[in-house]
Amino acid sequence: MNDLAIATDNLSKHYGRKRALNRLTVEIPRGGIHAIVGSNGAGKSTLFRLLLGLAQPSSGRSQILGRDSGALTPELRGRIGFVNEEHTLPDWMRVEAVKAMQQRLYPQWREDIYREVLGNFDVHPDQRVGELSRGERAGFNLSLALAQSPELLILDEPTLGLDVIAKRAFLEALMFIGAEQGGTIIYCSHQMEEIERVADNLLIMERGQLRSMSPPDEFRARVGYWIVDLPGNRPANDEIPGLLQARRIDDQHHLMVIDAGEHLQQFLRERGARVHSRQAVSLDQAIIGYLAKNHRTPDRNAR
């Protein structure tokens, strides 16, 4: 058993001509809450499907809890939980019956956890799954997943469409019940506010590849917002070191940049520019700025 929750090596997946994953190599250690962000089509859901052995890769390898995704035993599957955005459960079944079924399937079932998590949501055992609201179904689904006490819990956009109250309850259950069992949680979301609250580790994916992996605060610290006076012709975007976004507001240039301290300073000095201010940015600004930019790899920055 190795100490990685998941590992992929040059993992690719094509759907027809579309490349969903492009030689993705990523290793996520065990423990903690890992958030994956990326624009639509970045490959997050495809990655999950491949990891769980629900789809075959076009090339490359992936492992989950130290086992090849293609060769997962029922015993190993029992140690992995998966919650998707649809919260798919049989509509016609009653809550109690779904629970009883799951309880039989998972030997390490924790009834106390099931009750504690479900207690945050207004779900009655006699209700049919089809009668539950989206938030209640999400809560029910999370209760089932956490009660299985999985070593690894994967959640694909779990809070999509939940109201603020349901979302808060969901996050609390995830952080204070899920993460404290010592398991690993990997989840993807578009909700920056959520990521800032819960994530130990932030992964940014773009076009089927991993762009960045670090604690959220470290990523945020790499990005800065500069307001400068630039005399003469405006330089082309790819001349400005580390540029993510440039806007011209009231005759001044507003530059969002990454990893750019020294180089940008020197570049601006050579241009005779004056720096008005350098500001820190919020995590959501940093992530949005990063994803909005048109692919800029570190190599191209250096040139």
Add this chain to the structure above:
Amino acid sequence: MIQISTGDSRPIFRQIVDSIRLQIATGELEPGTKLPSVRGLAMQLTVNTNTVAKAYNELTAQGWLESRPGLGLFVSKPRKLFSDRERERRLNEAVQQFINQVIGLDYDPDELLQRLERDLRALDIRSARSAGNE
């Protein structure tokens, strides 16, 4: 009451550090007060427990909080945070700023001093903390 907001340019752990420091400086949190547990504050704020632990570690390293094994974290007894020289420098800076601000307001120096004295006494600053009595 500690408040944090997401979407701020300060990381959440920094907001927690700033907020607790301010409460100690204003006396809202008195020496010897017990702080919520790491998990307790994390639940109160709906943030990751590691974030709270990081803030508490920094406050402890800076001497604002102290850990009593088995009991939890407490606001430290007042102690000196700056060297004599640094205190002197900061005081000078503050006085100069004050003078620059009020010079154009055309007050008599006696009036200014009276006003200053009244406000300082009203604050009831924990002088032990700023003067240092380690």
